[in-house]
C-alpha cells in the first residue's frame with residue numbers, strides 16, 4: 001500500500017471525504033449529505049462515499065487508513081455528546097465502516113482533525129501556541145499549546161462553542177443559553193441577515209428568495225459584491241467572533257488562530273473588523289503584539305484532510 005490515507009469529515013449538514021498523500025496533497029474528494037440517522041444503511045452510504053473517492057484516487061480500500069472527524073465530544077472513537085449529530089451518539093461508526101471497507105478506521109473530533117491538518121501542512125505550520133476555531137453549523141475548537149496538541153482529561157478540550165458569552169441569551173442545542181456558537185455560526189449569520197432584511201437594513205434582491213439555508217450564502221455573495229448592508233451584517237458577526245476570541249487569547253496567550261469550516265473560508269470578508277475589535281478589547285493588547293488570524297489553508301476541507309492524517313496514527 002502506498003502512503004495514501006482517507007479522511008471523512010461528518011458535520012451537521014454534510015459529509016466530505018478526501019484522499020491525501022503523505023505530503024498532505026488532496027488527490028480526490030467527494031461529498032454527500034450527512035447521515036440523518038445512525039442506521040446501518042446510513043453508515044453504508046458513508047462507506048460508499050469513501051469507496052468512491054478512494055477509487056477516484058486510484059487507491060484500494062483494503063488496508064487503507066480512514067480517519068473520521070465527528071462534530072462533538074469523542075471518546076474511544078465514538079461520539080459521546082453531540083448536539084449537531086445526536087443520532088450518531090454511541091453509534092459504532094468506526095466498526096461499521098471498518099467492516100464495510102476493509103479499512104482501519106479511527107474516529108476523532110472534527111476540530112482536532114482540522115488543526116492537525118493545518119499544523120502539519122497549512123496555516124498553523126510551525127506555530128507553538130495556536131487555536132483552530134471552526135465556524136460551521138456550530139463552533140468547534142482545538143489547541144496546540146507549548147507545541148503540543150491539548151486533549152484535556154477526557155479528550156474533550158476545545159468545546160469552545162459552548163462558552164457562555166451572553167448569560168441567559170439565545171437557547172442553544174446543548175441545552176444551555178447564550179453559548180458563543182449561537183452568535184457566531186451559519187445559523188447566527190442567517191438570523192442576523194433575516195433581522196436586517198425585516199428592518200430594511202439589507203437588500204439581497206433576487207438572492208433573498210429560496211429556503212432559509214440559502215440566506216447565509218446569499219449574504220456572503222452580496223458582501224463580496226460590495227453591498228454595504230451585507231457588510232454591516234458581517235460586522236455584527238465579526239463583533240461576536242471577537243468577543244469569544246478575546247476570551248481564548250487572554251486565557252491561553254495564543255500567537256495564532258486559524259478559522260476553519262465553511263464560514264472560516266470567507267474570513268477575508270470580516271477578519272479586519274475582528275482584529276480591530278480585538279485590539280480595543282484585549283487586556284495588554286500592545287504588549288501582546290498582533291494576533292495572526294486567518295483562514296485555514298485547506299479551507300472547509302481542513303477537517304477531512306486532518307482526519308486522514310490522524311486516521312493512520314495509533
Ligand SMILES: [Zn+2]
Pocket residue numbers: 161162172173174175176177179
Ligand atoms: Zn451550547
